[in-house]
Amino acid sequence: MTGNKIAGFSRLEDVLQALAHTSAQTVFISGGTDFINNGTGRNAGLVIDLSQVADLKYIKDLGTEIRIGSGTTFASIAASPVIKTKVCALAQAASRVGSVQIRNRATIGGNIASASPAGDSLPVLAAFNALIYTAGPNGARVLTLEEALNRLQDKELITEIVIPTPDLTSSGFVKIGSRSQVTIAKISLAAIVSYDRKKRLIIAGKAALGALGKVPVCPAKVQDFFSQRVVDECFASDLAQLLAETVDEAIMGRASHPYKKAAVRGLADDLTGLLFDACENH
Incomplete structure (x- = not known):
């Protein structure tokens, strides 16, 4: 990590501007619970802290689908009445991620981006056919979970997870x-x-x-x-x-x-x- 530049932003728009104007190898950090362990930032020239980006922290019930910002913590997901009602499996998975301290920091976007086979949210998202929304210098994309786990582009960040919620x-x-x-x-x-x-x-x-x-x-x-x-x-x-x-x-x-x-x-x-x-x- 020595010599790396660290930048933090409060708006997604500013993150995307920074990505468009840097040539440095870039990594993202939000909860940071895996950042040191998996060595993600070892060779990065720029580390972008997403933990204060309010645009990435929300749970929205749109009737036929639920939209979750990638910066939403597992503690928030586990406690959400709408998640408990409509995507109970995700509330159950979120409540079993690590310890209380980890759930208060770890985010659903980070769980996907880390792409650990043991990621607790991943089988739930697969069972629900969730879509993963991303943004980066090459524009916005909508990916399947499998694509997000295998094919995130350089400087591409996950912004939103969309989960269909069929009735009954x-x-x-x-x-x-x-x-x-x-x-x-x-x-x-x-x-x-x-x-x-x-x-x-x-x-x-x-x-x-x-x-x-x-x-x-x-x-x-x-x-x-x-x-x-x-x-x-x-x-x-x-x-x-x-x-x-x-x-x-x-x-x-x-x-x-x-x-x-x-x-x-x-x-x-x-x-x-x-x-x-x-x-x-x-």
């Missing part, structure tokens, strides 16, 4: 780490379902597994399984089998494979209880 859906997030609190996910699972409570029937749904690779894994066979599926006494075991097969396909041969294959079965049970308790109480 419920969602959930579960993870397993090396301990119950302040833990990095060894494997995580998020799902969203539309559910007919009277018939105990899932109309449609989508699941995403985190910490298996660079991007969350969204098994097509689980999506098919959720289509017109009655929630019966076999549901959790059938889901567990499909998820175990997904782990086989994703990481067969890795040292972590046996552990994650067993762990995902437990996650299937946890998610079933969490998801359908929520559905019954919807």
